[in-house]
Amino acid sequence: MEKNKEIVLSGIRPTGFLHLGNYFGALKNWARMQYEYECYFFIADWHSLTTHTDTSELKLITRRLVSELIAGGLDPEQCTMYAQSDIPEIPELYLYLNMVAYKGELEKTVTFKEKARKQPENINAGLLTYPVLQAADILIHRCHYVPVGKDQEQHIEMTRNFAERFNHRYGDVFPIPKAFSYSEDLVRILSLDGSGKMSKSEQQMNTVYLNDDDELIRKKIMKAKTDQGPSAPSSEKPEYIQGLFTLLGLVSSPEVVARFEEDFNRCQIRYGDMKKQLAEDMIRFIKPIRDKAAALQNDPVFIDNILANGAEKARKSAGETLLEVRKALGFKYL
Numbered sequence: 217m218e219k220n221k222e223i224v225l226s227g228i229r230p231t232g233f234l235h236l237g238n239y240f241g242a243l244k245n246w247a248r249m250q251y252e253y254e255c256y257f258f259i260a261d262w263h264s265l266t267t268h269t270d271t272s273e274l275k276l277i278t279r280r281l282v283s284e285l286i287a288g289g290l291d292p293e294q295c296t297m298y299a300q301s302d303i304p305e306i307p308e309l310y311l312y313l314n315m316v317a318y319k320g321e322l323e324k325t326v327t328f329k330e331k332a333r334k335q336p337e338n339i340n341a342g343l344l345t346y347p348v349l350q351a352a353d354i355l356i357h358r359c360h361y362v363p364v365g366k367d368q369e370q371h372i373e374m375t376r377n378f379a380e381r382f383n384h385r386y387g388d389v390f391p392i393p394k395a396f397s398y399s400e401d402l403v404r405i406l407s408l409d410g411s412g413k414m415s416k417s418e419q420q421m422n423t424v425y426l427n428d429d430d431e432l433i434r435k436k437i438m439k440a441k442t443d444q445g446p447s448a449p450s451s452e453k454p455e456y457i458q459g460l461f462t463l464l465g466l467v468s469s470p471e472v473v474a475r476f477e478e479d480f481n482r483c484q485i486r487y488g489d490m491k492k493q494l495a496e497d498m499i500r501f502i503k504p505i506r507d508k509a510a511a512l513q514n515d516p517v518f519i520d521n522i523l524a525n526g527a528e529k530a531r532k533s534a535g536e537t538l539l540e541v542r543k544a545l546g547f548k549y550l
């Protein structure tokens with residue numbers, strides 16, 4: 217199939233193992249987009265420094281993440297995969313974009329306020345300018361679409377503002393990128409205790425990772441939060457129950473989902489049975505991804521080659537953009 221010429225970019229931080237939220241909220245869409253657009257998917261290792269100061273495992277996690285992304289559907293022949301820190305053109309663009317980003321708007325960013333609350337001992341300037349670095353990640357390839365989750369919509373809006381201000385001041389260099397999703401409602405995978413979302417670096421016993429073994433998957437799912445069941449027919453589901461039905465919808469057959477829906481609506485649901493079924497279907501879904509990721513990790517040279525080839529392609533695109541940026545700014549002396 218002839219690919220669309222439009223450019224797509226998305227990234228993920230090397231902060232832990234991939235989980236169901238990363239898979240259904242991001243990776244599954246990326247794997248589809250790679251056949252339709254020119255795609256760049258990167259490991260956001262500079263971004264992880266804003267919250268994860270210890271870098272001793274960075275290389276290990278980055279390689280593991282590349283293995284997991286490939287096992288989950290990315291094909292390095294179809295998309296460009298690279299580590300952010302291999303692209304020195306990004307921080308130069310970050311510097312220019314910092315001149316069109318205002319302190320007030322950065323301080324108002326929801327994710328900044330949240331992170332600042334969580335780590336009051338380390339409210340570093342990198343945390344404040346996270347949206348500017350993210351804008352540089354996107355604009356360095358003059359991207360059109362950025363597939364992101366709900367939590368990232370505000371950042372994309374900021375990227376659009378920075379790009380518009382730059383274009384207005386110095387000339388039309390950047391297309392104005394858009395957030396992208398295949399469906400109206402973005403999938404959000406809740407943590408198994410119903411408090412917040414599954415996450416790489418938090419909530420680990422309530423998050424199902426693509427690396428979890430069969431026993432651990434069973435254990436986590438069997439202790440997911442439930443209750444006595446509904447007391448009136450066709451009641452509205454509490455959020456934590458809806459979360460389990462969402463997972464069932466993603467990994468079980470339509471017949472299975474319909475059966476438990478019916479049981480719920482007739483007030484005859486047995487959550488123990490539902491969780492047992494969910495655990496077995498989840499294991500069937502995760503096992504091939506886990507096995508493939510493990511096999512890929514046995515070959516670090518293969519992974520390093522993917523990153524090296526990806527960096528070469530990404531630097532070419534980044535260099536072309538930076539040349540236009542420097543020309544527009546009047547910094548082309550030589």
Ligand code: ATP
Pocket residue numbers: 227228229231232236237238240241242363364365366367368403404405406413414415416417418
């Ligand atoms: P961390 O805890 O380190 O922030 P994370 O699990 O939130 O990790 P990110 O690297 O921040 O993962 O995000 C990678 C992608 O996965 C983003 O597109 C994000 O929107 C998506 N994502 C993360 N968690 C979920 C979730 N629970 N449900 C749906 N999408 C998610």
Ligand code: MG
Pocket residue numbers: none
């Ligand atoms: Mg996150």
